[in-house]
Amino acid sequence: MTLRSILIHPDPRLKKVCDPVPDLSDELRTLADDMLQTMYDAPGIGLAAPQVGVTRRLIVLDCVRDGEGEPRPLVMFNPEVIAESEESSVYEEGCLSIPEQYAEVERPAEVTVRWMDRNGMEQQEDFDGLWATCVQHEIDHLDGVLFIDYLKPLRRQMITRKMQKLKREMARG
Numbered sequence: 001m002t003l004r005s006i007l008i009h010p011d012p013r014l015k016k017v018c019d020p021v022p023d024l025s026d027e028l029r030t031l032a033d034d035m036l037q038t039m040y041d042a043p044g045i046g047l048a049a050p051q052v053g054v055t056r057r058l059i060v061l062d063c064v065r066d067g068e069g070e071p072r073p074l075v076m077f078n079p080e081v082i083a084e085s086e087e088s089s090v091y092e093e094g095c096l097s098i099p100e101q102y103a104e105v106e107r108p109a110e111v112t113v114r115w116m117d118r119n120g121m122e123q124q125e126d127f128d129g130l131w132a133t134c135v136q137h138e139i140d141h142l143d144g145v146l147f148i149d150y151l152k153p154l155r156r157q158m159i160t161r162k163m164q165k166l167k168r169e170m171a172r173g
């Protein structure tokens, strides 16, 4: 498995609507495995394909916290929220493409998600708590939406400027 480099906002590839995956291939399975590896290494609890520069509808996640049980890596091709609760919840979110910036985002507290798994099988599951927040955050990425898009413009611009500065520093090495 190979670690992929994670794009940092702002980047046009993070703003694209990603293409559905019609059929699985070894290449896509390898990408999913690499993404899981990259996510655990970061460390993070979710990663979407556009964050590694691939504009396909693929996300990976694992919201089991260290010491709270066995890891539960999920690979979702073409994930879709098919139902959501009226009740909402607020979590402080972060993003591997927006390092060290966190903000509270309100989303539906429970969602039902349908997806195709690593073996090409259709899956459906209800998520709540951190899992619900995380899966919605990652699916947003597939539509070019970042968590900072839910913030007030001023806050969003401030974070974007910080990221531009970070990228300039990284480019200089």
Ligand SMILES: [Zn+2]
Residues within 6 Å of the ligand: 094, 095, 096, 097, 137, 138, 141
């Ligand atoms: Zn993210």
